[in-house]
Amino acid sequence: MTSTKFLSHAEFGPIHFKNRVFMAPMTRSRAPQNVPTDLMVEYYTQRASAGLIFSEGTQISPQGVGYIFTPGIHTEEQIKGWKKITSSVHGAGGLIFCQLWHVGRVSHPEFQNGQLPVAPSAIPFKGQAFTLKGPMDTVTPRALTLDEVKSTINDFKNAALAAKSAGFDGVEIHGANGYLPAQFLEDGSNQRTDQYGGSIENRARFLLEITDAAIGVWGPERVSVRLSPRNPFNGMSDSQPEKTYLYVIEQLQKRKLGILHFMESVQLPQGIKPLAPEVRKIFSGFLVLNSGYDRESAGSVVERGGADAVSFGSLFIANPDLPERFAKKAHLATPEKSTFYGGDSKGYTDYPKLDHEKKSG
Ligand SMILES: Cc1cc2nc3c(=O)[nH]c(=O)nc-3n(C[C@H](O)[C@H](O)[C@H](O)COP(=O)(O)O)c2cc1C
Known part of the structure; x- marks a missing residue:
């Protein structure tokens, strides 16, 4: 049985979430000039019934780009594009944070422009980048200088300010899935010898300073941090993931961070102890869990107090009205993977809502 709590509203400081079915951030690569488009306005507005939408990953600077057709939030044009999205989502009664x-x-x-990508240390990983010329092998990055680390933190701050100008309801720091903040955090990708490398405290400094910058702009309640411990994606590894991540979460708690968006598969391999219950003990803000949840598992974790909300990725792609479908225990459509990244409205804005599905089927 799905709990009613899962589908019910939540009050969190100044924020009213109309339900606890959140939309996870999803790159859909439909911003050809790295500028949000009108098609994206339609896509996000269709999903405004989510308790909260996390936008797709949105680069804070030209240096932050790693995929084709992803939007940014560092130019006036991009801010203008996002404004259309946020005001349309608000008009439809939704809330949206910028990732x-x-x-x-x-x-x-x-x-x-032919320059090397940057990282905490010059440590490569085996992977492929999806460029305009097709998939290309990743290269050994260049280590950021100390001054560049500081200016990158400032880029995050400017992006947090730009998100405010663009009318978002808050921001999420993408600290998951092996991108820059995670590269600083985990010792497999960070061998720096300055104050941003070495001990857990030093490796966590980059993420925490970015978080402080975002809190300075938004206040703690409107900042979310996304983390994905023990996730090998993008060549990541850490020698003591539990210790590293629990330290970070303790520090986030000290800052009274609003939202912790914690990625841990609902079905872990045998013998792997879930960290989410530990996280729940340490973190008293709004805890959002993600990865592999369905109506039953999400309803049950929220009902027993293991999370305040659950975010859904792929289910939101194919079911724009997911909260309503959960409430009605309705049929769920399956997303088409070939249209996840790039393309036009096909597989993006053409998934019908339940009432239309019924009429046509
Ligand atoms: C097409 C696609 C794009 C994604 N892009 C992002 C992203 O930009 N940022 C991010 O933090 N996670 C991204 N993810 C991960 C999702 O937010 C989510 O963690 C994942 O889909 C697992 O949740 P689910 O089981 O409900 O689908 C993406 C996932 C998918 C399927």
């Missing part, structure tokens, strides 16, 4: 993104070593010279 602030810098991919670090996951970028490619193709995106950097």
Whole structure:
């Protein structure tokens, strides 16, 4: 049975979430000039019934780009484009946070005018970048100088300010999935010898300083941090992931961070102990869990107090009215993977709402 709590509203400081079915951030690569388009206005507005929408990863600077056709939030044109989205989502009764993104070593010279991508240390990983010329092998990045680390933190601050001008309801720091903040955090990708490398405290400094910058702009309640411990995506590894991440979460708690968006698969391999219950004990803000949840598992974790909300990725792609479908225990459409990234309205804005599905089927 799905709990009613899961579908019910939540009051969190100044924020009213109309339900606890959140939309996870999803890159859809439909911004050809890195500027949000009118098609994106339609896509996000269709999903405004989510308790909160996390925007797709949105680069904080040209250096932060790592994929084709992803939007940014560092030019006037981009801010103007996002304004249309936020005001349309608000008009439809929704809330939307901007996910602030810098991919670090996951970028490619193709995106950097031939220059090397940057990272905490010059440590490559085996992977492929998806460029206009097609998939290309990743390269060894260049280590940021100390001055550049500081200016990158400032880029995050400017992006947080730009998100405010663009009418967002808050920001999420993308600290997950092996991008720049995670590259600083985990020792597999960080061998710096200055105050941003070495001990856990030093490796966490970059993420925490970005968070402080975002809190300075928005206040703690309107800042979310996304983390994905023990996630090998993008060549990531850490020698003590539990210790590293629990330290970070303790520090976020000290800052009274509003939202912690914690990625941990609902179905972990046998023998792997979930960290989410530990996180719940340490973190007293709004805890959003993600990865692999369905109506039953999400309803049950919220009902027993293991999370305040759950975010859904792929289910929101194919079911724009997901909260209503959950409430009605209705049929869920399956997303088409070939249209996840890039293309036009097909597989993007043409998934019908339940009432239309019924009429046509
Ligand atoms: C097409 C696609 C794009 C994604 N892009 C992002 C992104 O930009 N930022 C991010 O933090 N996670 C991204 N993710 C991960 C999702 O936010 C989510 O964690 C993942 O889909 C697991 O949740 P689910 O099981 O509900 O789908 C993406 C996932 C998909 C399917």
